[in-house]
Amino acid sequence: MKRALLPLFLLFAAGAASAEPLETYNNRLFLNVIVNGRPAIALLDSAAEMTMFDDDFAAGLGLVGAGGATAHGSGAATMKARFADHVRIEAAGVSLEARVGILDLGEVSARLIGRPVGMLLGRDLFDNAMLRIDIAGGMIAILEGAPRGVPLPLSEHRGTPAVPASVEGHAPVRAVFDLGNGSEVMVGRAYAQAIGLLGPGRIIDRRSGGGLGGAREREIVSLRTLTLAGRTFRDVRAAIDPGETASDLNIGTSILRHFLIVTDFAGHRIWLEPKE
Numbered sequence: 001m002k003r004a005l006l007p008l009f010l011l012f013a014a015g016a017a018s019a020e021p022l023e024t025y026n027n028r029l030f031l032n033v034i035v036n037g038r039p040a041i042a043l044l045d046s047a048a049e050m051t052m053f054d055d056d057f058a059a060g061l062g063l064v065g066a067g068g069a070t071a072h073g074s075g076a077a078t079m080k081a082r083f084a085d086h087v088r089i090e091a092a093g094v095s096l097e098a099r100v101g102i103l104d105l106g107e108v109s110a111r112l113i114g115r116p117v118g119m120l121l122g123r124d125l126f127d128n129a130m131l132r133i134d135i136a137g138g139m140i141a142i143l144e145g146a147p148r149g150v151p152l153p154l155s156e157h158r159g160t161p162a163v164p165a166s167v168e169g170h171a172p173v174r175a176v177f178d179l180g181n182g183s184e185v186m187v188g189r190a191y192a193q194a195i196g197l198l199g200p201g202r203i204i205d206r207r208s209g210g211g212l213g214g215a216r217e218r219e220i221v222s223l224r225t226l227t228l229a230g231r232t233f234r235d236v237r238a239a240i241d242p243g244e245t246a247s248d249l250n251i252g253t254s255i256l257r258h259f260l261i262v263t264d265f266a267g268h269r270i271w272l273e274p275k276e
Contacts, residue, residue: 181252
């Protein structure tokens, strides 16, 4: 069932609740935020190297971007982003000041999510606090007490957080911990080729996918097993990522919703506690 976020905003602003609502919409995660003193809703994306604002949303805040750089997403093309500094963001009980990117999020909002997205809240939030996240239960909070679950080392793949996971009994590889991925598990083409996922009979479908940068066609396979934090999932639908910079694996909400999650990006660890 969809949760209405904004009616709960007053509780959030007053600090009356220790846990904040986390809405799932089309398998993406949204939460209440305050940006430069104004309430808004943000898409949560742990794999985004920085927070991104839609250009119309930024203009409504009076932000004027400067400079420019090429932004890479999981889509087919690159995008041009501008930047704004010293943006104040409050989210999940965390207050921070960040440099944000500004670009057009309209295409990806319409194609993947089905509703406008004003901002994408990236790892700035995760770098500033230990967080406890329950996707299925619809909550996010600053951790109180000791973390529970299976501890996993948190490394990086091209600036994105990654944890060890294994496919079909092969040696563990780095899997991007991606709360912004509301689609299938993704497997980099080079790794898929190396472990035989592209062999005869393995491709079961093809469909359009891709995030920032536009749509691209992806082959779909079924992983016989995927093991994460000691739990094995069977017959996991996965998309082959043909991008040159693709990680070996990318694990999103379809798998992570089965765990209670504690993140400690500063300490390079996460904990995953199975919910079932």
